[in-house]
Amino acid sequence: MSSATRIQETGTGKVPVPRPRRALSRARRVALPFGSLLLFLAGWQLLAASGTWSQTLVPPPAKVWDAFVDVSTTHDGVRGYNGTYLVEHLGISLRRIAFGAGIGIAAGVVFGLLMGTVGWLRSLFEPWITFLRTLPPLAYFSLLIIWLGINEEPKITLLAVAAFPPVAVSTTTAVAAVPSSLVEAARALGGSRWDVVKDVIVPSALPETLTGVRLAVGVAYSSLVAAELVNGLPGIGGMVKDAANYNNTPVVLVGIIAIGVSGLVIDGLLLRLERAVVPWRGRV
Amino acid sequence: MSSSETKTAAASAPAATEGAVRLDHVVHRYGRGGETVTAVGPVDLTVPAGEFLVLVGASGCGKSTLLRLIAGFERPTEGAVRVSGAAPRPGASAGVVFQTPRLFPWRTVQGNIDVALRYAGVERAHWPEHRARLLARVGLEGTEKRRTWEISGGQQQRVAIARALAAENPLLLLDEPFAALDALTRERLQEDVRRVAAQTGSTTVFVTHSADEAVFLGSRIVVLTKGPGTVALDLPIDLPRGDIDAEELRESREFAELRARVSHAVKTAAAA
Numbered sequence: 001m002s003s004a005t006r007i008q009e010t011g012t013g014k015v016p017v018p019r020p021r022r023a024l025s026r027a028r029r030v031a032l033p034f035g036s037l038l039l040f041l042a043g044w045q046l047l048a049a050s051g052t053w054s055q056t057l058v059p060p061p062a063k064v065w066d067a068f069v070d071v072s073t074t075h076d077g078v079r080g081y082n083g084t085y086l087v088e089h090l091g092i093s094l095r096r097i098a099f100g101a102g103i104g105i106a107a108g109v110v111f112g113l114l115m116g117t118v119g120w121l122r123s124l125f126e127p128w129i130t131f132l133r134t135l136p137p138l139a140y141f142s143l144l145i146i147w148l149g150i151n152e153e154p155k156i157t158l159l160a161v162a163a164f165p166p167v168a169v170s171t172t173t174a175v176a177a178v179p180s181s182l183v184e185a186a187r188a189l190g191g192s193r194w195d196v197v198k199d200v201i202v203p204s205a206l207p208e209t210l211t212g213v214r215l216a217v218g219v220a221y222s223s224l225v226a227a228e229l230v231n232g233l234p235g236i237g238g239m240v241k242d243a244a245n246y247n248n249t250p251v252v253l254v255g256i257i258a259i260g261v262s263g264l265v266i267d268g269l270l271l272r273l274e275r276a277v278v279p280w281r282g283r284v
Numbered sequence: 285m286s287s288s289e290t291k292t293a294a295a296s297a298p299a300a301t302e303g304a305v306r307l308d309h310v311v312h313r314y315g316r317g318g319e320t321v322t323a324v325g326p327v328d329l330t331v332p333a334g335e336f337l338v339l340v341g342a343s344g345c346g347k348s349t350l351l352r353l354i355a356g357f358e359r360p361t362e363g364a365v366r367v368s369g370a371a372p373r374p375g376a377s378a379g380v381v382f383q384t385p386r387l388f389p390w391r392t393v394q395g396n397i398d399v400a401l402r403y404a405g406v407e408r409a410h411w412p413e414h415r416a417r418l419l420a421r422v423g424l425e426g427t428e429k430r431r432t433w434e435i436s437g438g439q440q441q442r443v444a445i446a447r448a449l450a451a452e453n454p455l456l457l458l459d460e461p462f463a464a465l466d467a468l469t470r471e472r473l474q475e476d477v478r479r480v481a482a483q484t485g486s487t488t489v490f491v492t493h494s495a496d497e498a499v500f501l502g503s504r505i506v507v508l509t510k511g512p513g514t515v516a517l518d519l520p521i522d523l524p525r526g527d528i529d530a531e532e533l534r535e536s537r538e539f540a541e542l543r544a545r546v547s548h549a550v551k552t553a554a555a556a
Binding site: 185283 | 357384
């Protein structure tokens with residue numbers, strides 16, 4: 001394909017950037033994050049080597065790497081951390097998030113659709129959802145333990161309760177803002193009430209709802225350690241909590257980095273999904 | 285008109301009232317800040333089946349409201365609206381084309397047509413043929429897979445027209461559909477609408493503020509007064525219909541005379 005036709009295909013309004021400058025900007029996009037990471041590691045190493053703080057407080061990067069290898073392999077007859085590998089800890093936590101946030105997101109979408117279309121339902125539920133949203137998850141975790149015990153139930157419930165408000169709020173706002181002109185167009189074509197919900201309201205609200213889903217997964221993620229405070233092993237949050245009890249800073253850091261990196265990956269995937277599912281974002 | 289055209293037109297018209305519009309002493313008022321404003325009426329108007337009626341008037345004269353009453357989106361405060369002999373219902377009585385295309389951006393061009401076919405109760409197996417026919421009718425072959433925001437404003441309005449034709453309603457309502465388009469695109473679309481109306485034989489009510497557009501399209505023109513909208517002038521147009529040379533028609537002396545007459549009536553009605 002010639003470059004001329006390719007320029008045509010990108011459509012109007014886009015000026016093609018000359019090749020060398022584009023290569024430079026791409027190099028910069030890769031180099032900057034890696035550079036900052038290297039700089040961070042170097043600073044960390046220097047700080048640990050300076051001996052200002054004890055190794056218990058600030059272990060050097062090499063020790064954290066060793067801890068990472070330890071919890072990922074079997075050594076001296078010990079399998080990972082507390083009998084479970086790091087990936088397994090992470091996998092168990094991700095399953096809790098998938099279940100908990102999944103329930104919260106599903107409930108949020110249903111409530112959002114109802115509240116966005118029926119005015120009095122919105123007046124009825126909105127204060128409660130705002131109340132729930134401002135509460136830190138730890139505040140109601142104790143209550144969940146009293147009610148539901150210490151097994152999976154309180155953990156899943158906490159993650160569900162944390163994930164619910166962002167989706168409910170964003171969906172409500174999006175549904176209430178559906179252009180009436182498009183609703184009228186669907187009615188003029190002979191669409192029923194249900195057709196209007198299915199073919200206009202849901203797709204029109206979907207971009208905002210997906211933004212809410214990304215927020216919800218973020219909130220669930222940041223509630224993970226709280227959810228696994230009690231009886232959280234196996235689980236990545238439980239591992240961090242348990243290691244902290246023994247002043248095992250390297251494992252705590254391994255856990256924190258694992259949570260952070262997996263969170264980045266999941267957010268990246270959700271962003272991709274969003275772009276693929278709602279190409280009409282901003283076109284309504 | 286050739287004899288074959290007469291035959292098909294007769295065959296596709298089951299009853300004389302199908303697509304006919306009747307307004308009996310219609311008044312429309314709405315509340316604004318504690319006082320009621322009369323937007324329309326009283327209006328008495330009968331549009332026989334197959335007629336191409338153009339409603340002309342200055343902006344704010346209530347011509348869009350009148351169209352919304354015929355479409356069934358609004359109910360008259362007084363009087364009665366009848367379409368094909370019954371009270372109008374949105375989606376059942378007429379195909380509607382709005383000022384803006386109002387396409388669904390989450391659907392492609394094809395998807396926008398298909399949703400209309402589904403609402404019209406056309407069986408899924410027959411969608412491809414109907415879709416192809418509708419797109420051909422508005423000159424949009426080959427755009428099926430395009431996103432609605434990738435095509436030009438004129439093409440978007442063409443999709444909107446094809447979508448409104450999908451249910452094959454005997455009445456087509458158009459509310460200043462070409463106001464936002466450039467002059468050249470507007471003339472082309474006017475020619476297409478004139479041709480489509482002649483082909484389908486449907487009753488058409490077209491709202492515009494342009495005397496030029498009114499004379500080119502209408503077989504009858506009704507000029508509305510301003511606030512409230514009432515009938516100021518009811519004028520049959522005897523320009524040739526069917527297969528015509530649009531360029532020749534626009535440049536003809538009769539066309540110029542009619543346009544001047546309608547233009548004058550619009551100005552007088554707006555000032556009164």
